[in-house]
Amino acid sequence: MPKTDSPAEGLVTAVFGRHYAVCPDKPPAAAPVLCVPRGKRAEFACGDRVRFTRTAKNEGVIETALPRENLFWRSDAFRAKRLAANLDQVLIVVACEPAFSAELVSRALAAAEGEGIRGIIALNKCDLHERLPAARATLTPFSDAGYTVIELSALRDAHALLPTLIGQRTLLTGQSGMGKSTLVNALFPHAQAATREISAALDSGKHTTTATHLYAFDAGGWLIDSPGLQTFGLKHLDDAALLAAFPELRPHLGGCRFRDCRHESEPGCALRAAVEAGQICALRWQHCQRIRAENARFQTLSRGW
Ligand SMILES: Nc1nc2c(ncn2[C@@H]2O[C@H](COP(=O)(O)OP(=O)(O)OP(=O)(O)O)[C@@H](O)[C@H]2O)c(=O)[nH]1
Ligand SMILES: [Mg+2]
Ligand SMILES: [Zn+2]
Known part of the structure; x- marks a missing residue:
C-alpha cells in the first residue's frame, strides 16, 4: 500500500459547509488537504485535530477527530x-x-x-x-x-x-x-x-x-x-451551569433560603438580594434571566409541544 494511504494527523484550518481544510502535521509546511468526513453525520470544527486519509494529492477523507479539550x-x-x-x-x-x-x-x-x-x-x-x-x-x-x-x-x-x-x-x-x-x-x-x-x-x-x-x-x-453572529442560544447549558457561567453570581450561589430557589420571587433569594444591593449588575442579571427563560422555552419546543 502506498505510504500516502495510511491515516495521518492534522489540524482543521478551515470549514466550508461540509468541506474541511486539514493541514498535515508532517511535513509541517505541507499544503492543506481538502477533506470530507467519512460518516454522513460526522461534524468537525476549526481547531479540531483529526486523523485523515488522502484520496488524491490534495484531497482526503477525515476518519475521526482526536479527543477535544473543549x-x-x-x-x-x-x-x-x-x-x-x-x-x-x-x-x-x-x-x-x-x-x-x-x-x-x-x-x-x-x-x-x-x-x-x-x-x-x-x-x-x-x-x-x-x-x-x-x-x-x-x-x-x-x-x-x-x-x-x-x-x-x-x-x-x-x-x-x-x-x-x-x-x-x-x-x-x-x-x-x-x-x-x-x-x-x-x-x-x-x-x-x-x-x-x-x-x-x-x-x-x-x-x-x-x-x-x-x-x-x-x-x-x-x-x-469566523462569520458574524446574530443569535447565540445556550440550550446546552442547564440551569446550574448557566448560573455558574456568570462569574459574579458564583459567590452568591447556594446562599438562597430555599435549596430549590428559582431566583424569581422566592423570599430569601441571595441572588436577587445581591442584585438589589448593587453587588451584581442588574443588566448582567437581566441577561442571565433572559437566557434562562429562553432555555425553558427551548425545552418545551424540543419536547414537540
Ligand atoms: N474606523 C474603523 N473602521 C474599522 C476598524 N476595523 C474595521 N473597520 C471597518 O469596519 C467594517 C467591517 O469590518 P470587517 O472586518 O469586515 O468586520 P467583520 O467583523 O469581519 O464582519 P463579518 O465578517 O460580517 O462578521 C469595514 O468597513 C472595516 O474597514 C477600525 O479599527 N476603525
Ligand atoms: Mg469578517
Ligand atoms: Zn435564589
Whole structure:
C-alpha cells in the first residue's frame, strides 16, 4: 500500500459547509488537504485535530477527530452549531460603531465559561473618538464582572493585541461589521480575508465572512476568523451551569433560603438580594434571566409541544 494511504494527523484550518481544510502535521509546511468526513453525520470544527486519509494529492477523507479539550458552540431548540475547538480563549470583538448587543456579549462569554475557555472583550474602532465613551459605558458591567476589555483600532494599532494572542489558540467572534477580518488582515498580511468594503463591492449580503478560517502565528498559537453572529442560544447549558457561567453570581450561589430557589420571587433569594444591593449588575442579571427563560422555552419546543 502506498505510504500516502495510511491515516495521518492534522489540524482543521478551515470549514466550508461540509468541506474541511486539514493541514498535515508532517511535513509541517505541507499544503492543506481538502477533506470530507467519512460518516454522513460526522461534524468537525476549526481547531479540531483529526486523523485523515488522502484520496488524491490534495484531497482526503477525515476518519475521526482526536479527543477535544473543549468546544465553543451554540445551540437552540433544534440545532447545534460548532464554532471552534481546542481553544485557550475567545476574543469577543465589539466596536464603537455600529452599536452592538451587550446581551450577545454575555451569551458568548457564558458559552466560553461553560467550556472553561477564557473570555476576553476587544473594543475595536477606538479611532472613532466621539463614539468611544458610549461604547465604554456599555462595557462597564463586563469589566466590573472581572473581564478584560482591550481597546484598539484594527486599522491603526492591531499589533497591540499580539501579546494577548501569541502562543494562544484564539477564536475571534462577535456580530457582523465589528472588524474581526480587518484585525486578521492587519495581523496576517497574507491573509486577504474579505472585509466589508470588498463584500459591498460584490454585493454578497449582510455577513462578509462566510467561512471559518484558522491562521497560525509563526511564533506559535493561532487565530480563527469566523462569520458574524446574530443569535447565540445556550440550550446546552442547564440551569446550574448557566448560573455558574456568570462569574459574579458564583459567590452568591447556594446562599438562597430555599435549596430549590428559582431566583424569581422566592423570599430569601441571595441572588436577587445581591442584585438589589448593587453587588451584581442588574443588566448582567437581566441577561442571565433572559437566557434562562429562553432555555425553558427551548425545552418545551424540543419536547414537540
Ligand atoms: N474606523 C474603523 N473602521 C474599522 C476598524 N476595523 C474595521 N473597520 C471597518 O469596519 C467594517 C467591517 O469590518 P470587517 O472586518 O469586515 O468586520 P467583520 O467583523 O469581519 O464582519 P463579518 O465578517 O460580517 O462578521 C469595514 O468597513 C472595516 O474597514 C477600525 O479599527 N476603525
Ligand atoms: Mg469578517
Ligand atoms: Zn435564589
